Amino acid sequence: xxxxxxxxxxxxxxxxxxxxxxxxxxxxxxxxxxxxxxxxxxxxxxxxxxxxxxxxxxxxxxxxxxxxxxxxxxxxxxxxxxxxxxxxxxxxxxxxxxxxxxxxxxxxxxxxxxxxxxxxxxxxxxxxxxxxxxxxxxxxxxxxxxxxxxxxxxxxxxxxxxxxxxxxxxxxxxxxxxxxxxxxxxxxxxxxxxxxxxxxxxxxxxxxxxxxxxxxxxxxxxxxxxxxxxxxxxxxxxxxxxxxxxxxxxxxxxxxxxxxxxxxxxxxxxxxxxxx
Amino acid sequence: xxxxxxxxxxxxxxxxxxxxxxxxxxxxxxxxxxxxxxxxxxxxxxxxxxxxxxxxxxxxxxxxxxxxxxxxxxxxxxxxxxxxxxxxxxxxxxxxxxxxxxxxxxxxxxxxxxxxxxxxxxxxxxxxxxxxxxxxxxxxxxxxxxxxxxxxxxxxxxxxxxxxxxxxxxxxxxxxxxxxxxxxxxxxxxxxxxxxxxxxxxxxxxxxxxxxxxxxxxxxxxxxxxxxxxxxxxxxxxxxxxxxxxxxxxxxxxxxxxxxxxxxxxxxxxxxxxxxxxxxxxxxxxxxxxxxxxxxxxxxxxxxxxxxxxxxxxxxxxxxxxxxxxxxxxxx
Numbered sequence: 284x285x286x287x288x289x290x291x292x293x294x295x296x297x298x299x300x301x302x303x304x305x306x307x308x309x310x311x312x313x314x315x316x317x318x319x320x321x322x323x324x325x326x327x328x329x330x331x332x333x334x335x336x337x338x339x340x341x342x343x344x345x346x347x348x349x350x351x352x353x354x355x356x357x358x359x360x361x362x363x364x365x366x367x368x369x370x371x372x373x374x375x376x377x378x379x380x381x382x383x384x385x386x387x388x389x390x391x392x393x394x395x396x397x398x399x400x401x402x403x404x405x406x407x408x409x410x411x412x413x414x415x416x417x418x419x420x421x422x423x424x425x426x427x428x429x430x431x432x433x434x435x436x437x438x439x440x441x442x443x444x445x446x447x448x449x450x451x452x453x454x455x456x457x458x459x460x461x462x463x464x465x466x467x468x469x470x471x472x473x474x475x476x477x478x479x480x481x482x483x484x485x486x487x488x489x490x491x492x493x494x495x496x497x498x499x500x501x502x503x504x505x506x507x508x509x510x511x512x513x514x515x516x517x518x519x520x521x522x523x524x525x526x527x528x529x530x531x532x533x534x535x536x537x538x539x540x541x542x543x544x545x546x547x548x549x550x551x552x553x554x555x556x557x558x559x
Numbered sequence: 560x561x562x563x564x565x566x567x568x569x570x571x572x573x574x575x576x577x578x579x580x581x582x583x584x585x586x587x588x589x590x591x592x593x594x595x596x597x598x599x600x601x602x603x604x605x606x607x608x609x610x611x612x613x614x615x616x617x618x619x620x621x622x623x624x625x626x627x628x629x630x631x632x633x634x635x636x637x638x639x640x641x642x643x644x645x646x647x648x649x650x651x652x653x654x655x656x657x658x659x660x661x662x663x664x665x666x667x668x669x670x671x672x673x674x675x676x677x678x679x680x681x682x683x684x685x686x687x688x689x690x691x692x693x694x695x696x697x698x699x700x701x702x703x704x705x706x707x708x709x710x711x712x713x714x715x716x717x718x719x720x721x722x723x724x725x726x727x728x729x730x731x732x733x734x735x736x737x738x739x740x741x742x743x744x745x746x747x748x749x750x751x752x753x754x755x756x757x758x759x760x761x762x763x764x765x766x767x768x769x770x771x772x773x774x775x776x777x778x779x780x781x782x783x784x785x786x787x788x789x790x791x792x793x794x795x796x797x798x799x800x801x802x803x804x805x806x807x808x809x810x811x812x813x814x815x816x817x818x819x820x821x822x823x824x825x826x827x828x829x830x831x832x833x834x835x836x837x838x839x840x841x842x843x844x845x846x847x848x849x850x851x852x853x854x855x856x857x858x859x860x861x862x863x864x865x866x867x868x869x870x871x872x873x874x875x876x877x878x879x880x881x882x883x884x885x886x887x888x889x890x891x
Contacts, residue, residue: 354776356772356775375775375780376775376776377774377775377778377779377780377781378778380775380776380777380778381778385776385777386776388772388773388776392770392772392773392776393770393773394765394766394769394770394773394774395769395770396765396768396769396830397765397766397769401762401765404762405762405763405766405774405777405779406777408759408762408763408766408777408778408779409777409778428759429757429758429759468777469776472777472778
C-alpha cells in the first residue's frame with residue numbers, strides 16, 4: 284500500500300474527501316508478456332471506491348494492455364488481481380462484465396449496424412433475467428422487464444444529450460458521437476467500475492470539454508468509480524483524483540496530479556532526459 | 560378474360576408456393592450468417608439429416624443398423640414400433656440441438672477469431688461429415704416422409720375457381736402441402752423477426768453478429784450465443800427438411816436445395832430475415848413465370864434450372880448488398 288492509503292491528505296478538497304479509501308480493484312505485481320516482449324513489468328496499484336483514476340504514459344507504455352488485463356481480455360503471467368478484496372481467478376471478458384466492470388475501447392467497438400438506442404440497450408443485457416422461453420413468447424415478465432430496461436436506457440440517453448441520434452445507425456455518426464454512444468453503453472450497465480480507454484482521443488477541443496464534463500458528472504452523480512487512460516495531460520490533471528504513470532511497461536509514478544506533475548521520473552519520461 | 564390469363568395467375572401462385580420453400584432453406588443460412596458471419600455450407604445437409612432423422616424415428620428404424628449388422632452379423636432393421644409424428648419431430652429437434660452443441664464444442668470453439676473463409680471451409684468439412692454420418696445412421700435409400708399433411712391439388716380451391724376462366728379453365732391447381740408450407744413459413748418468420756428484434760437473446764444475437772469484442776465487453780458469452788444460433792438453424796433445417804421431404808421424398812438431392820438458397824440470399828441480402836422470404840418469393844415466381852412466358856415457348860424449356868442464378872448475377876452487379884441487406888457504411 285502506498286503512503287496515501289494510510290493517511291489521506293488533510294487539505295483534501297470536497298470531492299477528494301468524498302473518495303472512500305476502499306479499493307474496488309487491486310492489482311498486485313502484474314506482469315504481462317507476449318512471447319518475448321514484456322508489455323507490463325511487475326506493476327501494482329489500486330483503484331479506490333468513487334475515485335477517478337488515470338493511467339498515463341507515453342505511447343507504447345503498456346496502458347491499454349493494463350486496461351485489457353483489468354477487463355479480462357488479457358491474462359497476466361504473474362501477479363494477482365483482487366476485486367473488492369477477493370482474489371479474482373482468471374476470468375473471461377464477459378464474466379468480468381457481469382461482475383459490474385464496464386469498458387470502452389480505444390478504437391470504438393460499437394455495433395455499427397444497430398441504432399444508438401439498441402447499442403445502449405445491449406449494455407443492459409447483464410441485468411436482464413427473463414428466461415429464453417419467456418422471451419420467445421414475449422409476454423408478461425419479459426415484456427415488463429424490457430420496458431423497465433428501456434427506461435434506464437432513455438435516462439442515459441438524456442444524460443449524454445444524444446436524444447437526436449436515438450434511431451440513427453451508429454456507423455453513420457461522427458467519431459465524437461460514437462465515443463459518446465460507447466460511453467452510454469458502458470454507463471447503462473450501472474458499472475461499479477468504469478474503464479475508459481482514451482475517451483478523448485481524436486476529439487476536438489469542444490468535444491473534449493463535453494466528454495470531460497460527462498466523466499466528472501458520472502463520477503459525481505452516479506458515484507461511479509472510473510479508471511481512464513488519456514494522453515491529454517491538461518485533461519488528466521483536471522479530472523482525475525489520482526494518477527498512475529507508466530513508461531516502457533513499468534510504473535514510474537503514482538499519486539495526486541500535483542505530486543505526479545512534480546515527480547522527476549515523470550518529467551524525464553515525458554520531456555526526455557538530457558544526455559551530456 | 561381468357562383462360563391464358565388465369566393460367567398465368569396460377570403460375571404465379573405456384574411460384575409463390577415454391578418460393579416459400581426456397582425461403583425456408585435460405586432462412587437457416589441467414590440466421591447463422593447474421594450471428595457469426597459464417598456462410599454455413601452445411602445448412603442443406605442439416606436439412607437432409609433432420610429429415611432422415613425424422614423418418615427414421617417415426618418409423619422406428621434402428622440407428623446405425625447397417626453398421627451393427629455388418630459388425631455383429633445380425634439382420635436387424637427396425638424396433639418394430641412407430642412413433643407419433645409430434646414425438647418424432649420433438650426427438651429430431653433434440654438431435655439438432657445436440658448437433659449444435661457438438662459443432663460449437665468440437666469446431667467453432669477452436670476457430671474463434673479466425674478469418675471467415677476458414678470458418679467457411681470448416682462448414683464444408685462439416686457438410687461432408689454430416690452427409691456420410693446421416694447415411695451411416697439412417698441408411699442411404701430414398702424414403703417417403705408422411706407428416707400428416709395431405710398432398711395433391713387442393714380440391715376446394717380448384718372447385719371454387721373453376722368457373723372463372725371460361726370453358727377451357729378448370730380452376731387453380733395448388734398443392735395443399737405447399738399451402739401448409741406457406742403458413743408454417745409465415746409463422747416461423749414472424750416468430751424469428753420478433754425474437755431477434757425485441758428480446759434480450761435476440762439483441763445479443765445481433766450484437767455478436769456485429770462485433771465480437773464489443774459483445775464480450777457487455778457481458779455476452781460468444782459460445783452460448785453460437786449454440787443458440789446453431790440450434791435455431793437446426794430447427795429451421797428440420798422444418799425445411801420435413802417440408803421438402805414430404806414433397807419430394809427424403810433423398811440425397813434434398814441437400815442440394817441449399818444451392819437454390821444461394822440466389823435467394825443474393826437477392827434478399829445475407830443479413831435480413833424478411834429478405835430471405837422476399838428473395839425466395841421473387842425467385843419462385845420469377846423462374847415459374849419466365850418458364851411460362853419465355854422459356855417454354857421460345858427457349859425450349861427447362862429454364863427453371865438456371866433462371867435463379869442469372870437473376871442473382873444481375874443483382875450482384877447492380878445491388879451487391881441485396882434488397883434488404885445492410886448497406887456497408889464506410890467512414891473515412
